[in-house]
Amino acid sequence: xxxxxxxxxxxxxxxxxxxxxxxxxxxxxxxxxxxxxxxxxxxxxxxxxxxxxxxxxxxxxxxxxxxxxxxxxxxxxxxxxxxxxxxxxxxxxxxxxxxxxxxxxxxxxxxxxxxxxxxxxxxxxxxxxxxxxxxxxxxxxxxxxxxxxxxxxxxxxxxxxxxxxxxxxxxxxxxxxxxxxxxxxxxxxxxxxxxxxxxxxxxxxxxxxxxxxxxxxxxxxxxxxxxxxxxxxxxxxxxxxxxxxxxxxxxxxxxxxxxxxxxxxxxxxxxxxxxxxxxxxxxxxxxxxxxxxxxxxxxxxxxxxxxxxxxxxxxxxxxxxxxxxxxxxxxxxxxxxxxxxxxxxxxxxxxxxxxxxxxxxxxxxxxxxxxxxxxxxxxxxxxxxxxxxxxxxxxxxxxxxxxxxxxxxxxxxxxxxxxxxxxxxxxxxxxxxxxxxxxxxxxxxxxxxxxxxxxxxxxxxxxxxxxxxxxxxxxxxxxxxxxxxxxxxxxxxxxxxx
Numbered sequence: 001x002x003x004x005x006x007x008x009x010x011x012x013x014x015x016x017x018x019x020x021x022x023x024x025x026x027x028x029x030x031x032x033x034x035x036x037x038x039x040x041x042x043x044x045x046x047x048x049x050x051x052x053x054x055x056x057x058x059x060x061x062x063x064x065x066x067x068x069x070x071x072x073x074x075x076x077x078x079x080x081x082x083x084x085x086x087x088x089x090x091x092x093x094x095x096x097x098x099x100x101x102x103x104x105x106x107x108x109x110x111x112x113x114x115x116x117x118x119x120x121x122x123x124x125x126x127x128x129x130x131x132x133x134x135x136x137x138x139x140x141x142x143x144x145x146x147x148x149x150x151x152x153x154x155x156x157x158x159x160x161x162x163x164x165x166x167x168x169x170x171x172x173x174x175x176x177x178x179x180x181x182x183x184x185x186x187x188x189x190x191x192x193x194x195x196x197x198x199x200x201x202x203x204x205x206x207x208x209x210x211x212x213x214x215x216x217x218x219x220x221x222x223x224x225x226x227x228x229x230x231x232x233x234x235x236x237x238x239x240x241x242x243x244x245x246x247x248x249x250x251x252x253x254x255x256x257x258x259x260x261x262x263x264x265x266x267x268x269x270x271x272x273x274x275x276x277x278x279x280x281x282x283x284x285x286x287x288x289x290x291x292x293x294x295x296x297x298x299x300x301x302x303x304x305x306x307x308x309x310x311x312x313x314x315x316x317x318x319x320x321x322x323x324x325x326x327x328x329x330x331x332x333x334x335x336x337x338x339x340x341x342x343x344x345x346x347x348x349x350x351x352x353x354x355x356x357x358x359x360x361x362x363x364x365x366x367x368x369x370x371x372x373x374x375x376x377x378x379x380x381x382x383x384x385x386x387x388x389x390x391x392x393x394x395x396x397x398x399x400x401x402x403x404x405x406x407x408x409x410x411x412x413x414x415x416x417x418x419x420x421x422x423x424x425x426x427x428x429x430x431x432x433x434x435x436x437x438x439x440x441x442x443x444x445x446x447x448x449x450x451x452x453x454x455x456x457x458x459x460x461x462x463x464x465x466x467x468x469x470x471x472x473x474x475x476x477x478x479x480x481x482x483x484x485x486x487x488x489x490x491x492x493x494x495x496x497x498x
Contacts, residue, residue: 001032003078003108004071006044007115010124013045017389017421022132027139033075035167040079042162044115046133047124050079051086055093056120060101064117067110078104078116137162143170151176153360156184156232178300180221180253183228185360187257187292189350189367195338196331198351198368204329206306206352208291209341210369211323212272212457213261214279216288220246220254227260235260238282245288251316253297258290258323268345271498272471273459291323294358306366307354327354338370345498347371347456374496375454376401376470376488377479379409382444383431386416386424393424394431394443399453399473401466402489409447410466410490418454418474427478450479450487458497466490468497 009029013022026045033041043050081104088097105113118124134152138145147170151161154176164172178184192198199205215230216239225246227235236243242260262270262278262285269275278286293313294301301309313322326337338349348371356366378399386395396416400409419427427449434445454476461469470493 001029001034001037001041001075002071003073003075003112003115005029005032006041006075007109007111009045010047010115011111014388015391019132019135023135023139026133026136030136030140030162030166033166037075037079038163038166041075042133042159042166044075044078044119045136046159046162047119048159049082049119051082054082054086054120055088055097056085056101058121060098061117061120064113065102065106067105067113068107069109071109071112073107073112077107133158133162137165141165141169143173147173149362153185153362154178156182178255178295178302180255180295181219181224181226183217183219183226183232184294185232185362186215186217186230187359187364187367188362189369190364192351192368192370195334195349195351195370198370199329199331199334201365201368202351202353205327205354206310207326207328207334207337208350208352209324209337209344210347210350210371211259211261211289212269212347213259213275213289216242216258216260218242218246218254218256218258218288218290220249220251220256222252223247235279238279239286240282241284241286242288245321249317251297253295254293254316255295256288256290256313256316257292257294258288260286260288262286271459272457288321289323290317290321291325292358293317294360302358302360305355305357306352309358310354342372371456373454374457375452375476376493377450377482377486378412378453379447379484379487380427380431380445380449380451381409381411381447382442383427384414385441385443390416390424392428394428395419395424397427397451397475398442399451399470400447401493402484402487404490409484411464412466412493413461413464413469413473415453415470415473415475417472418476423475423478447484450482450484452476452479458493460497466493468493 006029009025012025016022029045040050085097085100108116134145134148138148143165148161148165151173152158155161217228219226225243227239227242229235239260260279262275264270293309293316296312296316301312326333328334341349351368351370353366359366378401380397381400382398383394384396386393396414398411398414400411403410430449431443431445434448435443436446437444453473455470456472458468459471460467
């Protein structure tokens, strides 16, 4: 397959907003790959290189040769060149690497150069997410989407699954099994508007406290313990207390799901920043809190209902390591548990269906998260031009609260979440009317437009002058009925800080 055809596909995927169309384009490209091209081709269409490191930095990409007029590179040519570049080391390797990069780019057309540069620098922006790639693989191979999803769940790597599906078909996908020691995609909770709504949808179910920690997956096989993050990164060396707790369990072979969290002496949680900082540095003071089990001493539990997995968790871990939980169909009992979670400093609850299997790597109706919603009326200070499907629209909003003394505004962060296409179109027109200056992609505006922002909490942040930032800020609506003078001030924000 010509690399130019793959570059054209990547550009077309980037420029369409339709998930269905993205999958169609990717599926058509996948069908064109020869077997030898499958691994690099799937990687490129996923926005990645097959080689984890090439040693090529920005400096080597600043001065490149003029693009070729006609395409001649094939996918295999590109992969072979990058493999040789990645293998260079020792004296003279930097010069050899630059020479090899120049030779590769000299053979590439302008479109191919653009994709190569983006792949090497890790800045491919085409929206080919794992779910879209799964759609594409199903379309390219004719395999059931459910089979692709399950294999991706068990392997934890959509790219690897795509390669096997294209080479070996459904029989190849059948090789993927839950393996103790190999992380799999975590099951995710869908948001619910209220506890009442969640209870109505689930009926009698499990109500777990929702902790503000870092998601972990703990694998133990005898004395060997591995701890993985939500994104399947290996955190074992950074979490010695979690490893010790896993080794002390009665189970010898187990896969557990939970949170790693820093707790104060009184049992209340530290701010999330403290937890994340300790994990990043490997500092002590991180404990596990477990809420699910996927394998226990020879029994795979992925397809078992939560009721069975809850029994297994009780057997696998002591109460001190398990999340506070009630099983109830009574809204009043659920509300009491919710209130207790908030009183203890946690985020809320997750309501879980007793008959739900573990839908790894996906959000669904089996788990519903409920949190109190904080909102603030803030002022837009600037906005950034979007890229990909938001190209041509002002998207990323710079949010500000009124200064406490009433003089000016204090920036609290940025958000592009919660915006519908209609809102994007409207705000692009309105913000250009308020524009006073543009620096690069950022358009600074008169601080007049008020927007209602929902967020999950306030955290300290040295990046912003107020010393705080909003966690998971998202746009609810514009408040044209309010003036900037009626927006919330920094004191109202600080009052919500832990």
